[in-house]
Amino acid sequence: MEVGTKNPVLDLEALRVSISRTPSVLVILSTITAYIVKVFDKKPASFEVKKFLESKRFYLDFLASVGPALNSALTKKSWLSTNYVTDWWEEYVYLSSRDSLMINSNYFGLGTERIPSNRGTSRIAGYVWSILKWRKDALIDGKVPPIKLQKLVPLCPMQYKRAFGTNRAPGKDKDNLVYNEQSTHIAVFHKNALEFAIDSVQKSEPSEADKINHLPAGTALSREKWASLRDVLKSDAQNEASLAKIENALFHVWLDDEPANVVKPASMVEFARRCLHGSGQNVWFDKCFSVIASSNGHIGQNVEHTWADGAVMLHITEEVQVLEHLMIEYNPETGTILGKDVKSNAKMDILKWNSLEKTLEQISKELSTIADEITNLSLSQLSFSKFGKNEIKKWRLSPDAICQMAFQLTNFKIRNKLSMTYEAALARLFKDGRTETIRSCTTASAAFVKEMLDKNSDNQKRRNALKAAVTNHSELTKHAMVGEAVDRHLFALCVASRGLNMEHEFLNKYKKC
Known part of the structure; x- marks a missing residue:
């Protein structure tokens, strides 16, 4: 579904430039001293003296040997980059992980219990319109004011820029975060097909040749396995083009045929699981975010974690829900959207595929492993209503x-x-x-x-x-x-020690802690 041309995010970038750079690299002595205090702080009256003395010996040796050189390297990095932690954080915490994204990295979100329409297709149409409206207002036209801490201090908007058109592409040794600024379409999943329109799923069924079956389960595999399968897919020109449409989409929508009742705690957990991992075969976990739409109008999300932290997605979701509440009117009886009939000029298409049998066969061999991961997950929900x-x-x-x-x-x-x-x-x-x-x-x-x-x-x-x-x-x-904690500094020291081949037992113990 084509949704408009992407313009440069000038206002957003101007705000980012105005934000203060990362504070100076902390003095290494203060960081390590604070770390030792925090580690043993949890048992102030009876911490183990032997363990404390051993840790003290390690950190004193670290300060007397490789510590100053590593901290000097971080200081030089801070002079050459806007943030001496973030690029390493994204690379080593997220992109270098070889585990499945499902459950291990991606997170989920649920919409409100009260919904404006229980007609699934109408609700998702209104919700998607609201997402695109927010995107245009905030990222293209610059009409949405930046979020501010205590309504005074603006927060860096860098992560918002990657909220749309971003995909985590698998690699053999490390993934890549690919941001497509020119993206203008949405990928809609329904049953076994991929489409580019919200309503067309009710008008036609895909042919056998166009069905993708459990292809999305590939994104739930370990990153090496998915990278290998993806390379095979890309070896066919038609499949490569269809794969590009999936990965370059602004975001994904999954049209779920099952209803959800999030009012009841047990049902809320069930819908939460559908958003977090689904069947393991329906959600494309590489995508920046996927909107999960139940048949009775409830909305949830599955979000890839590399491009942004949860607070950013939460803010976008809140803004979108406000827009939907203010600008979309639903018929209270039928649940359809009220307003003048407007002829849609959206371009709709079902993606075409060639000979997926071998790829699907390879994925089929891993479905039991995916099912085991889902079964092994314990997820509960507590409703606390005494006070808020x-x-x-x-x-x-x-x-x-x-x-x-x-x-x-x-x-x-x-x-x-x-x-x-x-x-x-x-x-x-x-x-x-x-x-x-x-x-x-x-x-x-x-x-x-x-x-x-x-x-x-x-x-x-x-x-x-x-x-x-x-x-x-x-x-x-x-x-x-305000940059006065210890862990990101210690993390950066660990990365620097690895890159400079200056390992130390103190940092090894920190990584295991």
Whole structure:
């Protein structure tokens, strides 16, 4: 489906240029000292002295040997790049991974419980129109103001530029993120065929020659296997052209023939699984994002992780839903879109394929492995309705920090131990920033857990412990957001040590931690 010409994103790029560069590379001594404190912070009263002394010996040797040289290399890299972490982060955390994208990397999102139409084809038509409207307003015409932290500080918009027309192409040793700025079409999956229109799936059925069957399952394989199969596909000119249409699309739409009822927790989990992994044979996991449309109007998404972090996709989704609410009117009885009949000039086509039998046969041999990965996944959903963020804000506490403390308490109740915990903080205050690590398990959170489980404690002591833990967590979050945390610095040191062949046991232990 053709949707318009792509113009340069001038306003977006101008905003990106105005964002501050990544702060200077941290002093290596302060980073490593802070790291050691954080590692042993989770057991302040009884940490293992032997392990601490061993770690101290490693980090002192690191500081006295290869550490300064590696940090100097990072400093030089920071002079030559807008962000000394992001390119390595995308390459080594995402693109170099050889695991399947399904479940391991891609993530899912669900729409709202209340939907404006339960007529599936009408709802997805309105939703896709809203996506394209947002894209035009924000990325082409520059009419959408940038998102700002506390409504004051603009965040780097780099990731938004890659929201459309981006595909993760598999490679033997490393994948490539391919961004097609000239993309003007959408790939629509329905049953066993690929099309370029929202409504045409009800008008005709594909011929046997045009069916792709379980070809999308190739994207659920390990990256080496999919790269090999993809090379075979591209050896045929017709198949290469059809594959290019899939990979160059603005985004994908999967028209699901099954209804979804996300009001009930059990049904919400079922629809969440359809968005996260589907059958393992229907979602094209390489694509920047795929809209999953149920037959009764519920919407979900499957999102490839390399091009952007979850907060970016969440923001786009919220904006799209607002546009749909304001600009699309559905008939309350039939669910169809109200308005004047407009003759569509959309170009529609079913992709053609030549001799897919051998490729499909190779993929068929892996379907049991894909099915096992899906079966081995445990996914649950908790509906908490006693109070929400508005109530927490009345306490003058951070809703996010409250949730993190709840995780710490729950984890201890289940496992009877404290665990090192990762939470992502946005690093988009700086140009091309992605995320930084918040280490949520701290002395303060441990004290809160202890107070909550102490039968001799009282509510006032527990409130005080909670407030102290939340305050400490909020401070950690601020440090992470302004470039004063330790993990991305240590990650960059690990990459530099590998590239310069300057390995050290301290960094090896950090990678395993």
